[in-house]
Amino acid sequence: MSFSEFTIIDRFFAGQETLNSQVKLGVGDDCALLAVPEGYELAMTMDTMVEGVHFFLDVAPEDLAYKLLAVNLSDLASMGADPIAVSMALTMPKIEAGWLEKFATAFIKWAKDFGVDLIGGDTTKGPLTLTLQAMGLVPAGHALKRSTAKVGDYIYVTHNIGDAGLGLKILNGEYDAGIEAEQPISRLMHPVPRINEGIKIRQYANSCIDISDGLLADLMHILEASGVGANINWEQIPFSDVVNKYIAQTGDWQMPLSVGDDYELCFTVSPQRISSLDIQGSCIGEIDSSLGLRINKAGVTEEVSRYGFEHFS
Amino acid sequence: MSFSEFTIIDRFFAGQETLNSQVKLGVGDDCALLAVPEGYELAMTMDTMVEGVHFFLDVAPEDLAYKLLAVNLSDLASMGADPIAVSMALTMPKIEAGWLEKFATAFIKWAKDFGVDLIGGDTTKGPLTLTLQAMGLVPAGHALKRSTAKVGDYIYVTHNIGDAGLGLKILNGEYDAGIEAEQPISRLMHPVPRINEGIKIRQYANSCIDISDGLLADLMHILEASGVGANINWEQIPFSDVVNKYIAQTGDWQMPLSVGDDYELCFTVSPQRISSLDIQGSCIGEIDSSLGLRINKAGVTEEVSRYGFEHFS
Numbered sequence: 001m002s003f004s005e006f007t008i009i010d011r012f013f014a015g016q017e018t019l020n021s022q023v024k025l026g027v028g029d030d031c032a033l034l035a036v037p038e039g040y041e042l043a044m045t046m047d048t049m050v051e052g053v054h055f056f057l058d059v060a061p062e063d064l065a066y067k068l069l070a071v072n073l074s075d076l077a078s079m080g081a082d083p084i085a086v087s088m089a090l091t092m093p094k095i096e097a098g099w100l101e102k103f104a105t106a107f108i109k110w111a112k113d114f115g116v117d118l119i120g121g122d123t124t125k126g127p128l129t130l131t132l133q134a135m136g137l138v139p140a141g142h143a144l145k146r147s148t149a150k151v152g153d154y155i156y157v158t159h160n161i162g163d164a165g166l167g168l169k170i171l172n173g174e175y176d177a178g179i180e181a182e183q184p185i186s187r188l189m190h191p192v193p194r195i196n197e198g199i200k201i202r203q204y205a206n207s208c209i210d211i212s213d214g215l216l217a218d219l220m221h222i223l224e225a226s227g228v229g230a231n232i233n234w235e236q237i238p239f240s241d242v243v244n245k246y247i248a249q250t251g252d253w254q255m256p257l258s259v260g261d262d263y264e265l266c267f268t269v270s271p272q273r274i275s276s277l278d279i280q281g282s283c284i285g286e287i288d289s290s291l292g293l294r295i296n297k298a299g300v301t302e303e304v305s306r307y308g309f310e311h312f313s
Numbered sequence: 314m315s316f317s318e319f320t321i322i323d324r325f326f327a328g329q330e331t332l333n334s335q336v337k338l339g340v341g342d343d344c345a346l347l348a349v350p351e352g353y354e355l356a357m358t359m360d361t362m363v364e365g366v367h368f369f370l371d372v373a374p375e376d377l378a379y380k381l382l383a384v385n386l387s388d389l390a391s392m393g394a395d396p397i398a399v400s401m402a403l404t405m406p407k408i409e410a411g412w413l414e415k416f417a418t419a420f421i422k423w424a425k426d427f428g429v430d431l432i433g434g435d436t437t438k439g440p441l442t443l444t445l446q447a448m449g450l451v452p453a454g455h456a457l458k459r460s461t462a463k464v465g466d467y468i469y470v471t472h473n474i475g476d477a478g479l480g481l482k483i484l485n486g487e488y489d490a491g492i493e494a495e496q497p498i499s500r501l502m503h504p505v506p507r508i509n510e511g512i513k514i515r516q517y518a519n520s521c522i523d524i525s526d527g528l529l530a531d532l533m534h535i536l537e538a539s540g541v542g543a544n545i546n547w548e549q550i551p552f553s554d555v556v557n558k559y560i561a562q563t564g565d566w567q568m569p570l571s572v573g574d575d576y577e578l579c580f581t582v583s584p585q586r587i588s589s590l591d592i593q594g595s596c597i598g599e600i601d602s603s604l605g606l607r608i609n610k611a612g613v614t615e616e617v618s619r620y621g622f623e624h625f626s
Contacts, residue, residue, distance in 0.1 A: 024354055028538070029459050030388040030523060031356040033451070036349035041337055043344040044432070046446065048402040050439030075343040089361040089402070089444040119357070126363030127440035131402040133359065138346070146342050210343060225341070 012104035018117045020084040022137070025119075032119035034085060040137045043081035047072050051128035061103035063189050064130070069110050071212065072134035073193035074263040078210035080144040080202025081136030083114060083195060088121035089131040114195070144198065144208035144267065147225035151289045153206050153268035155230060156281040158197050161215055161264050162243040162256020163187035175250070180242045191263040197279045201267055204276040208267035214258045216304050219266055220293055232285030234297035253297065325417035331430045333397040335450070338432075345432035347398060353450045358388035364441035374416035376502050377443070382423050384525065385447035386506035387576040391523035393457040393515025394449030396427060396508060401434035402444040427508070457511065457521035457580065462539035464602045466519050466581035469594040471507050474528055474577050475556040475569020476500035488563070493555045504576040510592045514580055517589040521580035526573045529617050533606055535581070545598030547610035566610065 014027045025033035036042050049055055049068055069086070076083050088107075092100070111118055116134070167188030169175040177184065194210070201208065207226060209218045215237070223230055239247070239256060247253050268287055269277065288294075293304040327340045338346035349355050362368055362381055382399070389396050401420075405413070424431055429447070480501030482488040490497065507523070514521065520539060522531045528550070536543055552560070552569060560566050581600055582590065601607075606617040 024453075025456065025458065030391040031358040031394065031449075031456070033392075033456050034349075034355045034357065035453065036347075036355060038351055042347045042349060042355065044347065044400065044446075045344040046400045046402050046434050046444075048404055048435045048437045048439075048444070050404055050437050053437060053439050078343040079346075081344065087357065087359045087446060089359050091361055091363055091442055121359050122361045122444070124361045124363050124366060126361075126366050126442060129404055129439060129442050131359075131361070131435070131444040133357075133400060133446045136344075140337075140348065143338065143344070143346050145338065 012100060013108070013118055016108060016118065019112065019115055020117050022084050023117045023119055026117060027120055032085070032087065034119070034135065036137065039140055041140045041143065042135055043076055043079045043138050043143055044133060044135045045072055045075035046131060046133045047075065048129060048131040057128075061099050062106035065103050065107035066110050066190055068130050068132050069107070069114060070191050070193050070263065072132045073114055073116070073195060074191065074210040074212065076134055076136040077193045077195045077198035078144065078208050078265055079138060080142060080198045080208065081138040082199055083116045083134060083136040085117045085119045085135045086111065087119055087133045089124070090121065091124045091126040091129040093126065093128060138202065142202050144202050144205055145225070146207055146209050146222045149207035149222050149226035149228055149268045149287050150270055151228055151287055153270050153287040154274055154283045155219070155232060155266065155268050155285045155287060156283055157211075157215065157238060157266050158194050158264045158279065158281050160238045160240040160243065161211060161262045162259065163240050164191060164261035165255055165259025166243055166246055168259070168261070175246060177242055177246070180245070183240065184242055188261055191261060193263060194265045197265055200279050201265070204273040205267040205269050208265055211260065211262050211264045211266055213260045215266060216257050216293065220304070222266070222268065223291070223293060229288045229291040229293065230285055231288050231294045231296065234295055236282060236284045238282040325413060326421070326431055329421060329431065332425065332428055333430055335397055336430045336432055339430060340433055345398070345400065347432070347448065349450065352453055354453045354456065355448055356389055356392045356394035356451050356456060357446060357448045358385055359444060359446045360385050360388065361442060361444040370441075374412050375419035378416050378420035379423050379503055381443050381445050382420070382427060383504050383506050383576065385445045386427055386429070386508060387504065387523040387525065389447055389449040390506045390508045390511035391457065391521050391578055392449075392451060393455060393511045393521065394451040395512055396429045396447060396449040398430045398432045398448045399424065400432055400446045402437070403434065404437045404439040404442040406439065406441060451515065455515050457515050457518055458538070459520055459522050459535045460538035462520035462535050462541055462581045462600050463583055464541055464600050466583050466600040467587055467596045468532070468543060468545060468579065468581050468598045468600065470524075470528065470551055470579050470597055471510050471577045471592065471594050473551045473553040473556065474524060474575045475572065476553055477504060477574035478568055478572025479556055479559055481572070481574070488559060490555055490559070493558070496553065497555055501574055504574060506576060507578045510578055513592050514578070517586040518580040518582050521578055524573065524575050524577045524579055527571045528579060529570045529606065530573075532579055533617070535579070536604070536606060542601040542604040542606065543598055544601050544607045544609065547608055549595060549597045551595040
């Protein structure tokens with residue numbers, strides 16, 4: 001790394017007060033140092049966003065900073081981990097001080113709001129690419145995995161799904177939501193990582209994933225990792241008013257199940273533990289010993305595969 | 314991430330046996346899980362390599378895999394940390410199964426040789442960019458920082474420096490080393506992270522950095538972070554035979570001090586502790602209370618700045 005790059009990192013990112021006592025050394029040395037309290041494990045995840053693939057250059061740097069943090073913290077949330085720190089690899093074609101200042105200021109603000117410290121990273125020259133590694137604490141043995149769903153578990157989804165997908169349709173000019181456009185676009189641009197929900201449900205849930213690829217695709221990840229199947233009911237899947245309206249107007253009931261970017265949690269709880277449920281969640285079905293994912297809509301059951309829907313035979 | 318990407322990651326990277334008992338969950342879930350033993354801290358570093366900037370497409374995928382690991386593990390070595398795990402963000406323009414298989418096979422082999430587990434990451438479409446986060450264990454409070462050099466400390470360098478820079482000159486056709494070309498090129502392509510040296514010297518060294526930007530630039534990082542100066546002697550700096558020959562032939566005595574990529578360690582030890590020294594290291598000078606970096610060559614002292622050499626006044 002050249003001196004000029006060091007200076008830029010120092011100028012924008014260094015010298016922040018750390019929020020978490022576990023951070024023993026932050027930005028500025030060859031490594032950062034983290035202490036992990038006894039009885040805890042460190043959960044870590046890494047996500048990359050590439051210009052032209054995950055975002056376009058007309059995105060506001062503030063929105064980019066938010067989303068980079070949110071999608072990584074959502075992965076921590078899905079394990080029930082409490083976020084403490086992030087490191088960031090920032091590759092840029094050239095140093096645009098104005099852009100960088102907006103991005104960095106927003107990043108630091110959002111990181112503080114989420115309670116995480118930026119503890120290191122790398123700045124390099126190249127096509128605009130951002131990689132974040134996020135780290136969080138979870139009591140040892142209590143992380144929520146994909147692979148531990150049990151037959152008989154009820155399947156839950158937090159809040160509503162489909163809004164982010166609808167927001168994308170609105171931005172692409174494929175749907176006119178009129179005065180109701182703001183909420184789905186906001187859900188797309190500023191998804192809320194369900195950190196508090198993850199921390200609560202780790203007490204009683206058997207498995208969990210965050211919905212980044214779409215409800216059906218992500219639930220299938222749980223099913224495949226756990227070696228089980230599931231039956232879900234379309235009528236129980238939670239949609240916002242604007243998504244319900246979209247479905248009523250277009251007949252496209254599959255969209256909200258197939259698009260990602262909602263970053264809600266999908267988790268499973270054994271029937272004996274559902275009285276513990278202390279978050280906003282909708283039960284959409286249950287885990288079954290018969291492999292595969294089946295969805296019932298208005299009395300008709302369809303088998304869901306990676307390639308779409310087929311009438312169940 | 315799409316299904317096809319999942320499949321590729323699974324095919325090449327998943328299902329490896331873990332080497333380190335601290336890895337509680339590896340590739341395949343939303344997060345990896347690491348346990349940190351009591352009395353230890355986790356050191357972590359992140360480095361990015363971009364095609365066209367840090368390497369060119371004609372580099373063998375095996376060499377790229379090696380260097381990506383080596384440069385990151387070198388940062389751990391410079392803190393005295395024992396590497397245990399890495400996560401990798403791999404951005405590629407398209408899936409070239411042949412290239413990916415060579416890269417992944419070599420990466421897994423080298424990771425095993427270095428004793429680290431690949432515990433997660435992300436694969437995305439975009440310009441070829443590789444980011445690695447490396448993590449290691451260091452006894453709490455014993456990490457070797459840049460900021461803790463003390464006035465009177467002796468300054469040491471491991472092994473020899475300048476070979477990697479000479480290797481680059483040879484590859485660029487700027488110097489003909491004849492039959493001696495192999496060793497400097499090998500030092501450039503396959504730098505050895507000084508992990509064992511870092512672990513040993515953390516017992517007695519006061520500060521340390523790995524030489525990635527050049528001896529002078531990196532030593533200046535120690536001086537600035539520690540608020541001290543240094544006097545070094547050119548005649549004591551360790552060079553290999555081929556570098557000595559290059560200097561004798563060209564008169565270019567500054568090259569080996571200014572080029573990076575050697576990944577040797579530069580560290581400081583108080584005079585009371587030098588009897589502990591148990592690695593191959595050359596004393597090249599000492600830390601001084603007078604700020605700045607001065608180099609003495611054949612009785613003439615020059616002041617080193619970021620901008621080059623000036624006669625000392």
